Amino acid sequence: MTMKLFLPVMLGIILAAALVLISQRAPDRRIAPATAMGGFDGFRLAASAREPLSPPVSVPLPTLMPVAPRGFTPAPPDARPYVPILMYHYVRYVDRAADPLGFSLSVTPEQLDAQLGWLKAAGYETVRMDALAACMRGAGHCPLRAVALTFDDGYADAFTTALPIVRRHGFVATFYIVSGFVGQPGYMGWEEIRALRDAGMEIGAHSISHPDLTGLGLEELRVQVGQSGALIAAEIGQPVVSFCYPGGRFSETVVAVTREAGYTSATTTIQDGPQSDPFTLPRLRIAGDLTLELFQGMVSAHLP
Ligand SMILES: [Zn+2]
Numbered sequence: 001m002t003m004k005l006f007l008p009v010m011l012g013i014i015l016a017a018a019l020v021l022i023s024q025r026a027p028d029r030r031i032a033p034a035t036a037m038g039g040f041d042g043f044r045l046a047a048s049a050r051e052p053l054s055p056p057v058s059v060p061l062p063t064l065m066p067v068a069p070r071g072f073t074p075a076p077p078d079a080r081p082y083v084p085i086l087m088y089h090y091v092r093y094v095d096r097a098a099d100p101l102g103f104s105l106s107v108t109p110e111q112l113d114a115q116l117g118w119l120k121a122a123g124y125e126t127v128r129m130d131a132l133a134a135c136m137r138g139a140g141h142c143p144l145r146a147v148a149l150t151f152d153d154g155y156a157d158a159f160t161t162a163l164p165i166v167r168r169h170g171f172v173a174t175f176y177i178v179s180g181f182v183g184q185p186g187y188m189g190w191e192e193i194r195a196l197r198d199a200g201m202e203i204g205a206h207s208i209s210h211p212d213l214t215g216l217g218l219e220e221l222r223v224q225v226g227q228s229g230a231l232i233a234a235e236i237g238q239p240v241v242s243f244c245y246p247g248g249r250f251s252e253t254v255v256a257v258t259r260e261a262g263y264t265s266a267t268t269t270i271q272d273g274p275q276s277d278p279f280t281l282p283r284l285r286i287a288g289d290l291t292l293e294l295f296q297g298m299v300s301a302h303l304p
Contacts, residue, residue: 082275082302083132085148085267087283088112091161094288103288109161115286115295116169119147122300126171128202129242133265136278147299149173150267150283152206152244154181159192167199176206176244176267179228182235190235197236204242205229205263214251221254226261241265255279 090106107115119126127135127146134140149166151158154177166173175196183189188196197203205228207213213221229240241264245254248269258266259279270282284298 081142081144081146083127083135083142083146083148084299084302085129085132085150085281085283086299087267087269087285088149088151088162089153090155091151091157091165096288106288107286107290108288109165111288111290111292112162112165113168114292116149116165116171118292118296119171119299120169122296124299126173128172129174129204129265129267130202133242133278136265136275150204150244151175153210154178154188154193154206156186156188156192159188159195163196163199163201166201172200172202174202174204174242176204176242177228177232178206178208178210178246179231180208181210193232194236197238202242203232203236203238203240204244205232205240206244207246210246212247212249213245213254214249218253218257221257222261225254225257225263229261229263243267245269250280 088107090102091109091112092106093108094103094106096103122145124145124147125143127143127148129148129150131140132146132148135142149171151162151173154175158175162173175193177188177193181187182193193203205225207224208228208231209224211224213224216224225243229243233240241262243258243261243263243266245258245266245268250258250266250268255266263279265278265281267281267283269285270280271285273282275281286295290298
């Protein structure tokens with residue numbers, strides 16, 4: 001081969017090799033098509049376009065903590081974890097201007113759904129108050145990351161609205177019933193309360209007529225505390241071991257009577273505090289204006 005022919009041939013080979021290289025790399029430099037772009041960061045290069053697209057997220061679940069791995073390690077016996085007890089009343093829509101108190105006592109179904117969805121995503125499991133009391137006295141399993149859901153007063157929406165949302169997340173809750181209010185307008189009847197029981201929910205007692213227990217004589221106090229639970233137990237065919245002080249009002253005498261009546265725990269409206277005495281348990285009030293971010297902060301502040 002002469003030099004006259006050799007140079008053009010070599011140039012041709014080099015050019016062809018370069019073209020092949022460029023054509024192989026070109027797709028990697030391509031900007032991802034619009035459909036591959038998430039609504040969150042708005043830009044992704046082709047490298048991420050090869051990843052499977054995540055389905056659209058209906059409720060954003062911001063996380064303040066990494067999601068816990070599946071399965072829980074039981075806490076060591078000498079280190080019982082703090083279990084946040086959440087206090088709910090109504091699950092409904094309320095006009096804040098027309099009914100400010102009702103608004104503060106209510107969360108919307110969407111709020112409850114988002115709160116429980118976040119608890120689930122963050123790896124929490126729910127415990128009923130009877131299980132929490134057992135855990136506190138060293139007689140039961142203590143999940144490392146647990147939360148207790150409580151619903152006060154036995155309102156009708158506990159059955160119609162709260163129950164389906166709690167079940168959808170695979171959670172359990174404790175519902176405190178005012179025995180004398182059952183079946184009245186706005187409250188659940190015994191059939192609904194039995195349906196809660198059948199769904200694995202705990203039924204607790206919340207007195208007969210929701211009085212301030214600290215203002216009662218001893219006899220009436222024993223009736224309000226002891227007989228409310230006995231009446232509910234007879235209606236649902238199960239022991240009632242969890243009590244909630246009406247209006248959060250209690251005294252040493254009220255605590256002593258509650259203990260004597262055979263309950264294993266009682267909840268208050270104390271917003272925060274030590275979880276040392278199962279008969280004066282503090283709860284976190286979940287008010288209507290609580291944002292999801294504040295909810296997360298309140299709950300996760302108690303993590304071990
Ligand atoms: Zn109440």
